[in-house]
């Protein structure tokens with residue numbers, strides 16, 4: 001008999017954002033002004049647990065829903081009871097507030113231990129089931145960190161489960177395809193990426209749900225080791241609105257006009273530069289390499305920057321060149337000039353800050369390489385490019401940790417891409433990616449060499465490995481970064497910090513985060529955002545072989561089947577046309593694609609390649625090798641045409657470097673319309689023949 005502990009979270013409803021939800025002064029989204037709902041993927045996880053219980057034919061298994069949050073989070077537990085939960089538990093305590101993922105995973109893991117002890121009577125035959133991520137955090141870190149704390153196998157990004165020979169086999173999303181796996185032992189943590197069979201509440205079940213007791217536990221009931229702000233290993237230092245899209249987002253009313261702009265932008269290349277609209281900032285230099293020790297223009301926040309400007313200006317005026325010249329009289333003059341900006345204590349801290357010249361963290365800047373079949377994932381090369389920039393600023397080396405079997409041959413390419421030291425961790429047991437074994441290998445190497453920064457690609461693999469490793473080595477981690485910069489917080493005594501910027505709340509705000517209480521600063525970074533530097537085959541680097549002791553017990557998953565896209569696709573073509581689920585059928589896809597690609601090929605005199613969304617591949621419209629996106633291929637053609645594609649983040653990440661994006665979609669509110677240059681609202685069946693006709697006009 002299996003039991004199911006389902007984690008459900010109450011989140012702000014980011015699908016219904018009204019204008020008054022934004023702070024008029026800062027332009028940022030105010031979370032408390034949004035309605036609260038159950039996190040959609042957790043609702044799917046609940047339905048998934050119900051399916052597992054049903055498919056196993058085991059009526060005695062219990063579904064226990066667990067939520068951590070304020071008292072009002074009881075609502076999502078009542079929702080769970082009214083669908084399928086048998087028991088619900090709310091972990092609620094002010095002391096738990098303000099937590100990052102470590103200080104969320106830790107108390108949840110301790111609560112699961114208490115559930116197992118007191119409710120399941122130490123029966124270890126259970127699954128922890130949860131949505132892949134929550135819409136407010138979007139990190140996907142908590143489930144992996146719970147698995148790490150409880151030392152359980154973790155199967156992430158699951159889309160299906162099949163009960164076979166008395167156990168479950170899970171289908172999950174991996175880079176380049178999908179995989180079927182089973183946990184080698186129970187309990188296990190499962191994260192659900194997609195399960196579109198919602199549960200509905202019946203009248204009688206809703207009545208029962210309203211009468212049923214919600215078990216409420218406080219922090220003192222679970223004795224967790226990391227809670228709230230103090231137990232967190234990251235802190236948010238700035239929240240700001242996302243920059244306006246640099247896409248044109250222009251609606252076109254008819255096929256003739258679309259063909260006109262499409263041909264023009266293809267020929268003139270006047271679309272995006274494909275660089276994500278990121279502003280170039282001056283490269284960081286350590287204080288002892290600056291023209292003056294008083295030069296503090298790399299402070300992490302605007303306030304710190306402005307305060308130092310006032311201070312250095314006044315010091316210049318007073319002819320002060322050394323900190324020991326700052327006596328009481330000088331202090332008085334500075335405070336008078338500062339007015340309301342800062343007071344005595346802040347001034348003392350800022351003066352102390354001038355004495356700091358060395359980076360607060362020590363060690364190399366590392367990238368954890370991702371690879372499959374001896375091929376390095378493109379995102380690894382992008383990260384090495386970023387690591388090179390960070391390491392040059394910090395005057396240290398770039399290290400790449402690569403774990404696997406027969407992998408040394410990759411070292412040459414990694415060095416050419418900008419690495420200095422390649423830490424090769426070879427073992428037969430690392431031949432294929434197993435989260436637990438690879439986490440052990442990488443975490444051991446990190447705690448031997450202690451790099452100051454560790455970067456991972458925000459791919460399904462990196463987003464699984466990084467939280468486990470960071471939790472194991474007690475370091476903070478920021479997910480899905482789109483910006484990584486070195487800055488100081490001189491008055492707080494910190495020099496050379498890695499500031500990590502990422503989208504949050506479904507991309508509606510940006511947050512800059514720093515690591516605290518950690519020996520190393522860790523981040524996953526979105527593929528396609530950081531820039532790869534051109535390979536330099538003359539670069540020299542060192543191979544350092546690191547031995548890790550592994551046994552069969554370190555392998556947590558049995559891999560039953562892996563399906564990867566194979567075949568020849570030329571995604572370097574200047575024009576790529578992709579079809580999504582909106583193409584309706586394989587026949588439609590082939591027919592309409594054939595017509596449009598031929599017409600474009602003739603009109604633009606260029607090769608036109610076919611692409612697809614993941615959903616279209618899963619519908620069988622075309623082979624997986626054509627998939628574009630986070631777990632497909634990232635492309636950067638001159639012209640990208642998306643047909644019947646909604647514009648999910650995982651798809652759009654893969655086309656961020658495209659010059660011109662055109663979309664055709666029947667839904668006037670399709671999210672892709674806010675991320676493209678030109679669009680037509682219409683069905684593909686109706687619009688494509690008209691487009692073809694317009695393209696055929698000489």
Ligand SMILES: Cc1cc2nc3c(=O)[nH]c(=O)nc-3n(C[C@H](O)[C@H](O)[C@H](O)COP(=O)(O)OP(=O)(O)OC[C@H]3O[C@@H](n4cnc5c(N)ncnc54)[C@H](O)[C@@H]3O)c2cc1C
Pocket residue numbers: 132157173193194460579580581582583584612613614615616627628629630631632633643644645646647648649650651654664665666667670682683684685
């Ligand atoms: C870890 C992970 C990795 C992923 N990686 C990828 C990835 O690499 N690539 C990827 O694409 N996705 C990926 N996904 C899936 C992604 O989240 C979306 O589910 C997927 O991109 C949706 O594909 P779609 O737009 O074709 O389908 P849908 O979201 O179902 O959208 C179909 C669209 O077609 C429109 N439509 C319907 N009928 C018509 C018609 N007759 N004419 C015109 N328009 C019509 C609809 O309005 C809708 O907008 C990943 C998800 C996860 C969790």
